[in-house]
Amino acid sequence: MPIVSHATEADFELFRRELDSFVPDNICDAHMHVWAKSHLPPSGYDTFRQLEEDVVDLAAYRRRMTELLPGRRVAEGLILPGAVGATGEQVRSQNELVAAEVAENTGWRGSMLVSPEMDGEYVREEVRRLGLSGLKCYHVRSGLTITWDADIPAYLPEAQVKVAHEERLCITLHMVKARAVADPSNQHWIRHYCETYPDMQLILAHAARGFNPYHTIEGLAALRGLPNLWCDMSAVADVGACEAIIETLGHDRLIYGTDFPVSHLRGRCVAIGDGFVWLYDDTLDWKTVSFQPLQPVFVGLESLRVLKQAAWHCRLNDSQVEDIFGNNVRRLLGMVRY
Ligand SMILES: [Zn+2]
Numbered sequence: 001m002p003i004v005s006h007a008t009e010a011d012f013e014l015f016r017r018e019l020d021s022f023v024p025d026n027i028c029d030a031h032m033h034v035w036a037k038s039h040l041p042p043s044g045y046d047t048f049r050q051l052e053e054d055v056v057d058l059a060a061y062r063r064r065m066t067e068l069l070p071g072r073r074v075a076e077g078l079i080l081p082g083a084v085g086a087t088g089e090q091v092r093s094q095n096e097l098v099a100a101e102v103a104e105n106t107g108w109r110g111s112m113l114v115s116p117e118m119d120g121e122y123v124r125e126e127v128r129r130l131g132l133s134g135l136k137c138y139h140v141r142s143g144l145t146i147t148w149d150a151d152i153p154a155y156l157p158e159a160q161v162k163v164a165h166e167e168r169l170c171i172t173l174h175m176v177k178a179r180a181v182a183d184p185s186n187q188h189w190i191r192h193y194c195e196t197y198p199d200m201q202l203i204l205a206h207a208a209r210g211f212n213p214y215h216t217i218e219g220l221a222a223l224r225g226l227p228n229l230w231c232d233m234s235a236v237a238d239v240g241a242c243e244a245i246i247e248t249l250g251h252d253r254l255i256y257g258t259d260f261p262v263s264h265l266r267g268r269c270v271a272i273g274d275g276f277v278w279l280y281d282d283t284l285d286w287k288t289v290s291f292q293p294l295q296p297v298f299v300g301l302e303s304l305r306v307l308k309q310a311a312w313h314c315r316l317n318d319s320q321v322e323d324i325f326g327n328n329v330r331r332l333l334g335m336v337r338y
Pocket residue numbers: 031033259
C-alpha cells in the first residue's frame with residue numbers, strides 16, 4: 001500500500017536544489033481532495049484511510065503543503081471530494097464537506113461528486129444548495145464491470161454537462177481508456193461537450209491523463225481551438241505531456257494541481273511501452289534495482305520537476321510560469337458559478 005508520508009530531509013533538499021527558484025510565492029491549486037474517514041468505502045482507499053486526521057479538510061491540507069511547497073502561500077483553488085468510489089449517503093456527506101470548506105475559506109471553490117444515474121435537475125439543485133462551482137465525475141461510478149475502458153458518457157452523461165453549461169460549472173475529467181486522449185472516442189466526446197456547452201469549463205486532469213506522455217503528444221492536436229478546455233498537470237511525472245499542452249493549447253490552458261494526497265506518496269508514474277505503471281516506495285525493493293542508493297521522493301516534487309522542465313523547454317518567462325501556478329486557475333474559476 002502506498003504511504004502518505006511526511007517530508008524527509010531528502011524531499012526538502014530536492015526542493016531547495018531544483019525547485020525553490022522556480023516555484024512562485026502564491027499558488028492556486030486546481031486539483032486537491034478533502035474527505036472524512038467515514039466517507040470511505042469498507043474496502044480499498046487504504047491510502048486515504050491512513051492519515052491521522054478523521055477529517056482531512058483544508059486545515060489538514062495546509063499543514064501538509066508546508067512540506068511540499070515550503071514557504072509558499074496556497075490560499076486558493078478547487079476542492080474535489082476524495083472518496084470518489086463512495087456510495088449512497090457517503091456521497092452526500094462528502095459533498096457537504098466540500099461545501100462547508102468552501103463556505104469557510106475565501107478563495108476556494110468546490111466540486112460535487114456526481115454519478116451517471118443522477119438526474120440533471122437533481123445535480124442542479126444540489127450544486128445550488130451547496131454553493132459549489134463544479135462537478136467531479138469518475139469512471140468507477142459508471143456501473144460497468146470494466147470501468148477503465150469506459151466511454152466518457154458512461155460516467156459523465158450529456159444531461160449533466162448541459163446543466164454544467166447552464167449553471168456555469170467546471171468539470172474535472174480524469175478520462176480513461178488505454179490510450180487516453182489519443183483515443184478517438186475520448187476526442188469525440190471532449191470536442192462535442194466543449195462545442196455544444198461553451199459555458200461549461202472542462203478540465204482534463206493529469207495532463208489529459210498523460211501518464212504516458214506520448215498519448216497527450218499524439219492526441220491533443222485533435223482538441224485545438226476549444227476556449228473552454230483546460231488541463232491540470234497533477235501527479236504527472238514524465239516529461240512531454242506538459243510541453244504538448246503548452247505548445248498545442250497554449251500556456252494559458254495549463255493549470256497547476258497537487259492531487260493531494262497523491263502528492264504525498266513516494267515514487268512516480270512511469271511510461272512504459274504504450275502504457276504506464278505507478279512505482280511507489282513499496283512496489284519494489286529499491287535496494288536491489290540500482291547500483292547506488294535510491295530514495296523515492298514525493299510524487300508532488302516529481303511533478304513540479306516536470307513542470308519546470310516544460311517551462312524551460314518551451315522558453316516560458318516568469319510571468320507565464322506564474323500564470324500556470326495561479327492566474328490561469330483564477331481566470332478559470334472566475335468563469336464558473338460562485
Ligand atoms: Zn485527484
